[in-house]
Amino acid sequence: MITRSAHEMAAAMVAEEVTSEKLTQDHFDRIAEVDADVHAFLYLDHEGALAQARAVDIARANGEKVGPLAGVPLALKDVMVQKGIPTTAGSKILEGWRPPYDATVVTKLKNAGIVILGKTNMDEFAMGSSTENSAYGPTHNPWDLTRIPGGSGGGSSAALAAFEAPLAIGTDTGGSIRQPAAVTGTVGVKPTYGGVSRYGLIAFSSSLDQAGPCARTVLDAALLHEVMAGHDPKDATSINAPVPQVVHAAKNGNVKGVKIGYVKELNGEGYQAGVRSRFEESLELLARAGAEIVEVSCPNFEYALASYYLIAPSECSSNLARFDAMRYGMRVGDEDGVSAELVMNLTREVGFGREVKRRVILGTYALSSGYYGAYYGSAQKVRTLIIEDFTKAFANVDVLVSPTTPTTAFKIGDKVDDPLAMYLNDIATIPVNMAGIGGMSLPCGLAPEDGLPVGFQIMAPAMQDQRLYSVGAALEAELLTKWGAPLLSRIPALGGAK
Amino acid sequence: MTTLSRSDVANLARLARIEMTDSELDHLATEMDVILNAVARVQEVATPDIKPTSHPVPISNVARPDVVVPSLTPEQALSGAPSKEDGRFRVPQILGEE
Numbered sequence: 296m297i298t299r300s301a302h303e304m305a306a307a308m309v310a311e312e313v314t315s316e317k318l319t320q321d322h323f324d325r326i327a328e329v330d331a332d333v334h335a336f337l338y339l340d341h342e343g344a345l346a347q348a349r350a351v352d353i354a355r356a357n358g359e360k361v362g363p364l365a366g367v368p369l370a371l372k373d374v375m376v377q378k379g380i381p382t383t384a385g386s387k388i389l390e391g392w393r394p395p396y397d398a399t400v401v402t403k404l405k406n407a408g409i410v411i412l413g414k415t416n417m418d419e420f421a422m423g424s425s426t427e428n429s430a431y432g433p434t435h436n437p438w439d440l441t442r443i444p445g446g447s448g449g450g451s452s453a454a455l456a457a458f459e460a461p462l463a464i465g466t467d468t469g470g471s472i473r474q475p476a477a478v479t480g481t482v483g484v485k486p487t488y489g490g491v492s493r494y495g496l497i498a499f500s501s502s503l504d505q506a507g508p509c510a511r512t513v514l515d516a517a518l519l520h521e522v523m524a525g526h527d528p529k530d531a532t533s534i535n536a537p538v539p540q541v542v543h544a545a546k547n548g549n550v551k552g553v554k555i556g557y558v559k560e561l562n563g564e565g566y567q568a569g570v571r572s573r574f575e576e577s578l579e580l581l582a583r584a585g586a587e588i589v590e591v592s593c594p595n596f597e598y599a600l601a602s603y604y605l606i607a608p609s610e611c612s613s614n615l616a617r618f619d620a621m622r623y624g625m626r627v628g629d630e631d632g633v634s635a636e637l638v639m640n641l642t643r644e645v646g647f648g649r650e651v652k653r654r655v656i657l658g659t660y661a662l663s664s665g666y667y668g669a670y671y672g673s674a675q676k677v678r679t680l681i682i683e684d685f686t687k688a689f690a691n692v693d694v695l696v697s698p699t700t701p702t703t704a705f706k707i708g709d710k711v712d713d714p715l716a717m718y719l720n721d722i723a724t725i726p727v728n729m730a731g732i733g734g735m736s737l738p739c740g741l742a743p744e745d746g747l748p749v750g751f752q753i754m755a756p757a758m759q760d761q762r763l764y765s766v767g768a769a770l771e772a773e774l775l776t777k778w779g780a781p782l783l784s785r786i787p788a789l790g791g792a793k
Numbered sequence: 794m795t796t797l798s799r800s801d802v803a804n805l806a807r808l809a810r811i812e813m814t815d816s817e818l819d820h821l822a823t824e825m826d827v828i829l830n831a832v833a834r835v836q837e838v839a840t841p842d843i844k845p846t847s848h849p850v851p852i853s854n855v856a857r858p859d860v861v862v863p864s865l866t867p868e869q870a871l872s873g874a875p876s877k878e879d880g881r882f883r884v885p886q887i888l889g890e891e
Contacts (some may be wrong), residue, residue: 731849
């Protein structure tokens with residue numbers, strides 16, 4: 296049962312083949328079996344999850360109306376606050392903190408009857424592409440435990456690929472949902488900015504951060520998307536408009552007459568051969584299914600990475616000022632005669648990891664008097680140019696596509712001492728965040744040279760997220776026909792292998 | 794070519810309220826040079842005629858009706874405090890001795 300999709304699990308509960316309590320316990324058993332190797336989870340909430348599962352089972356038995364994902368287990372990225380449940384965002388500075396409130400996304404999950412198993416590992420404050428920046432140790436890719444599961448949401452993607460949960464929540468500031476999905480052979484969607492509430496999402500870069508669904512199928516992602524999304528008065532940047540019809544789109548995947556542009560600048564040099572060949576095969580499948588494929592040039596995308604690594608650190612240097620050792624979290628050096636400022640400095644020295652410090656310092660520099668215009672100001676102008684590239688492209692095509700990442704999963708430790716090499720992982724995912732539009736990654740095969748998953752990225756204009764699902768479901772169906780079974784059926788067995 | 798000295802980084806660390814050792818400052822100064830030279834590429838295309846974008850969604854002044862709504866109790870608000878006293882946050886000395 297645990298290898299099925301979320302909507303199949305839900306159907307099995309409706310058909311009374313299984314209870315949510317049994318399903319939840321089966322997932323905890325699987326976690327107990329494999330998570331010592333994978334390390335996807337930072338915290339497990341056995342008691343709360345089983346209580347929620349039993350409540351859904353009782354409601355169903357009483358004939359009460361429950362949501363389409365009621366009783367289905369989910370893994371929650373540790374950047375989302377959940378009342379009473381330890382929430383660290385992968386940082387030592389929040390070790391042991393139990394939030395006094397729920398994020399809006401968490402409230403929506405609970406109201407939908409979804410069972411939250413626990414909190415997943417991540418790069419500290421979502422800064423990273425490998426989960427190696429977690430203060431609690433890295434997560435391992437279930438396809439090859441010596442490799443990274445992507446980041447920052449590597450815990451969520453690994454949990455899906457290891458069959459520890461059928462659904463997960465991620466957040467995506469520069470690719471933190473899509474890149475982990477790509478390297479683990481799972482599906483991840485970054486909705487349009489403002490489509491999902493950021494209330495209770497621990498902020499990294501507020502103009503870029505967006506929570507979204509992670510799953511093993513396009514339809515499962517759509518079902519979760521619909522639960523999470525919608526206007527929230529508690530988030531001033533939340534869009535007050537109806538949620539795009541993503542479930543309908545996922546159930547009716549179709550590319551007949553759809554114009555698909557592949558981005559010239561997001562392919563070629565720097566992209567692994569097997570990534571390119573799998574991507575190009577998918578383009579052929581889409582063409583055969585009736586799509587019109589054209590080449591599109593977005594010349595300013597080559598400046599996106601540089602712009603991102605000014606904007607995101609600038610915003611994080613401001614956002615992370617809240618970790619001041621005064622109201623919650625860690626406090627170091629609080630002795631008689633030691634000033635509040637020194638306590639703050641000492642706490643942040645111990646509480647923050649290397650990458651977080653690097654970005655806070657970089658952001659502080661980019662925003663400082665005398666350098667603001669040259670760095671942060673220029674980066675904001677590049678953001679305008681990237682948005683213009685997208686606007687021009689979407690005047691001619693319905694969606695844009697590219698490989699999600701330039702390479703498959705690399706070895707743990709390989710890039711940890713080279714920040715610039717690490718940043719390159721997000722080269723194809725960052726433009727979407729800069730423009731605030733929606734993006735999806737879905738698995739499109741294994742690279743022949745290393746046998747590791749490759750991700751196919753789809754990008755759609757703002758508030759047109761249904762196009763991601765329509766095209767994604769069509770490609771998924773074509774690939775399934777070609778393969779005969781889902782890609783994850785080829786993942787090596789975990790547990791007891793040691 | 795931007796180069797930051799140890800004292801430049803020490804000043805940034807002071808502004809960012811992070812204590813750092815000399816070896817950390819040296820290491821970071823080297824890394825900052827590499828990163829800054831890479832990100833300075835934005836200056837190649839950021840001409841004066843381009844308007845900056847600070848936010849992807851053009852919205853401003855979102856307000857709600859000025860009415861009292863349920864919020865955290867003092868106990869909840871203090872629940873994560875590293876130190877508290879008489880229902881308030883206890884913080885280290887802020888002002889110098891008079």
